[in-house]
Amino acid sequence: MSYWNWAFVLFVLISVNCSTTLSESDPITQQKLDQVSNLPGQSFTVDFDHYAGYVTVNEESGRALFYWMTEATHDPSSKPLILWLNGGPGCSSIAFGMAEEVGPFHVNEDGKSVYLNPYSWNTVANLLFLDSPAGVGYSYSNTSSDITSNGDNRTAADSLQFLLNWLERFPQYKGRDFYIAGESYAGHYVPQLSQAIVRYNKANAGSPINLKGYMVGNALTDDYNDHVGLFEFMWATGMISDQTYKKSNELCDRESFIHSSPECGQIIDIASREMGNIDPYSIFTPICTANGVTTRLLRKWRKVKHIRQTYDPCTEQHSTIYFNLPEVQNALHVHHGNSSRTWETCSDDVGMNWEDSPVSVLDVHQELISSGLRIWIYSGDTDAVIPVTSTRYSVDALNLTAISPWSAWYDDGQVGGWTQMYEGLTFVTVRGAGHEVPLHKPKLALNLVKSFLAGTSMAQFIEPGPSLKLLLHN
Ligand SMILES: *[C@@H]1O[C@H](CO)[C@@H](O)[C@H](O)[C@H]1NC(C)=O
Ligand SMILES: *[C@@H]1O[C@H](CO)[C@@H](O)[C@H](O)[C@H]1NC(C)=O
Ligand SMILES: *[C@@H]1O[C@H](CO)[C@@H](O)[C@H](O)[C@H]1NC(C)=O
Ligand SMILES: *[C@@H]1O[C@H](CO)[C@@H](O)[C@H](O)[C@H]1NC(C)=O
Numbered sequence: 270m271s272y273w274n275w276a277f278v279l280f281v282l283i284s285v286n287c288s289t290t291l292s293e294s295d296p297i298t299q300q301k302l303d304q305v306s307n308l309p310g311q312s313f314t315v316d317f318d319h320y321a322g323y324v325t326v327n328e329e330s331g332r333a334l335f336y337w338m339t340e341a342t343h344d345p346s347s348k349p350l351i352l353w354l355n356g357g358p359g360c361s362s363i364a365f366g367m368a369e370e371v372g373p374f375h376v377n378e379d380g381k382s383v384y385l386n387p388y389s390w391n392t393v394a395n396l397l398f399l400d401s402p403a404g405v406g407y408s409y410s411n412t413s414s415d416i417t418s419n420g421d422n423r424t425a426a427d428s429l430q431f432l433l434n435w436l437e438r439f440p441q442y443k444g445r446d447f448y449i450a451g452e453s454y455a456g457h458y459v460p461q462l463s464q465a466i467v468r469y470n471k472a473n474a475g476s477p478i479n480l481k482g483y484m485v486g487n488a489l490t491d492d493y494n495d496h497v498g499l500f501e502f503m504w505a506t507g508m509i510s511d512q513t514y515k516k517s518n519e520l521c522d523r524e525s526f527i528h529s530s531p532e533c534g535q536i537i538d539i540a541s542r543e544m545g546n547i548d549p550y551s552i553f554t555p556i557c558t559a560n561g562v563t564t565r566l567l568r569k570w571r572k573v574k575h576i577r578q579t580y581d582p583c584t585e586q587h588s589t590i591y592f593n594l595p596e597v598q599n600a601l602h603v604h605h606g607n608s609s610r611t612w613e614t615c616s617d618d619v620g621m622n623w624e625d626s627p628v629s630v631l632d633v634h635q636e637l638i639s640s641g642l643r644i645w646i647y648s649g650d651t652d653a654v655i656p657v658t659s660t661r662y663s664v665d666a667l668n669l670t671a672i673s674p675w676s677a678w679y680d681d682g683q684v685g686g687w688t689q690m691y692e693g694l695t696f697v698t699v700r701g702a703g704h705e706v707p708l709h710k711p712k713l714a715l716n717l718v719k720s721f722l723a724g725t726s727m728a729q730f731i732e733p734g735p736s737l738k739l740l741l742h743n
Contacts, residue, residue, distance in 0.1 A: 356454025456488025551703025
């Protein structure tokens with residue numbers, strides 16, 4: 270497994286952009302055109318409306334971003350709107366966010382049908398997924414060079430444009446409480462888009478985007494601290510040798526995650542060999558044994574009768590089948606402009622040709638903390654790609670003042686993780702979750718977003734017995 274595979278092709282949240290394709294017609298007509306009636310392989314009814322389609326973000330180049338929005342299951346008009354972004358760079362928010370993490374429709378192991386995720390975040394909010402930037406998932410550009418020249422800057426700019434144009438199509442969401450959430454490389458996208466919105470709102474009175482806050486998980490934040498924490502985690506969990514640990518720090522700590530030197534790449538390759546064939550995104554769960562990339566489309570999927578109770582490491586392969594089905598693409602109003610492409614969970618064309626990627630977004634967090642947004646950073650603590658140690662070092666580097674004691678939080682009598690509140694930022698860990706927290710710990714992830722939206726500490730989830738003793742110590 271190369272460094273690229275496990276450390277760079279992270280799934281991160283994606284951002285959104287759009288333009289005025291349908292601006293001449295009435296928005297309600299446009300919404301109706303985007304409404305999805307039924308998905309292929311959907312054997313249940315849902316009590317919420319959902320919409321999918323394109324928003325043009327740049328007419329000159331012909332860049333159009335694909336979105337899929339599922340309304341809240343109850344009383345959507347009173348619920349906030351959350352934009353969810355996966356990372357990569359190059360990974361689809363439909364593939365990960367919708368189909369295996371926070372979305373209501375998860376793909377079954379047959380690759381042909383879907384089941385309803387009972388822990389979907391649309392039980393608490395309206396949920397918008399965006400394939401971003403152009404070239405990712407179903408999003409496209411009619412200028413092929415756009416696909417190999419993406420970077421953080423254009424991603425944020427296109428995503429802002431998407432939101433502005435999308436709100437023209439969905440005017441009922443103008444001024445609605447709005448949050449952005451995402452993971453992995455979306456540790457760049459989410460704060461960068463938030464910054465673009467805050468700056469846009471300062472310059473444009475009456476802006477329709479009512480940004481209240483954002484949340485990032487297992488998020489690439491600061492290349493130096495993230496590297497130091499990464500090697501420490503790999504060493505502390507016993508996956509790499511002392512020598513490789515020392516060498517990694519010497520050769521990589523000052524490197525960019527996205528554009529690293531050959532020397533750093535070599536030691537990362539050695540570390541990968543020492544780790545062996547485990548899933549670095551979730552080090553204590555089995556790997557997908559059907560993982561052969563070349564054969565994954567050929568494999569016959571075993572029929573499983575029940576909704577899965579246990580973790581399935583092969584979810585990505587199921588999505589690859591499902592989202593390439595022509596009937597699925599028709600149901601979702603997918604088209605590709607004048608380019609024809611196979612749908613991929615993550616695009617190497619996008620990820621391998623990524624341009625601008627600042628070494629740190631700590632400065633962006635700092636700017637946004639002072640703007641008063643609600644900011645939460647969470648971490649699944651069994652991820653070896655952006656591990657909890659990385660995030661702790663990055664948060665520490667912000668030099669914030671702690672305003673609550675470090676404390677455990679609970680779900681059903683079990684520790685769900687640990688949390689600490691700082692002035693302007695809340696940090697939460699999720700125990701036993703890998704890189705994709707809502708995939709591994711869906712119930713805990715739903716607690717997390719409920720608490721985030723309510724603006725209350727995770728420590729509200731406290732057990733009467735043990736917690737009393739803890740409180741006395743505090
Ligand atoms: C891309 O090109 C196709 C074919 O010419 C056209 O139908 C489509 O509207 C274009 N997309 C954008 C976003 O301009
Ligand atoms: C789409 O069509 C335009 C205009 O004909 C052309 O310049 C562009 O290269 C085409 N894009 C792709 C991806 O084929
Ligand atoms: C991002 O793009 C904007 C608009 O093109 C430009 O003004 C700005 O300097 C760019 N920033 C970076 C960091 O490249
Ligand atoms: C945090 O404090 C350290 C030590 O005083 C300082 O070097 C660093 O620049 C500060 N970081 C930020 C983001 O302000």
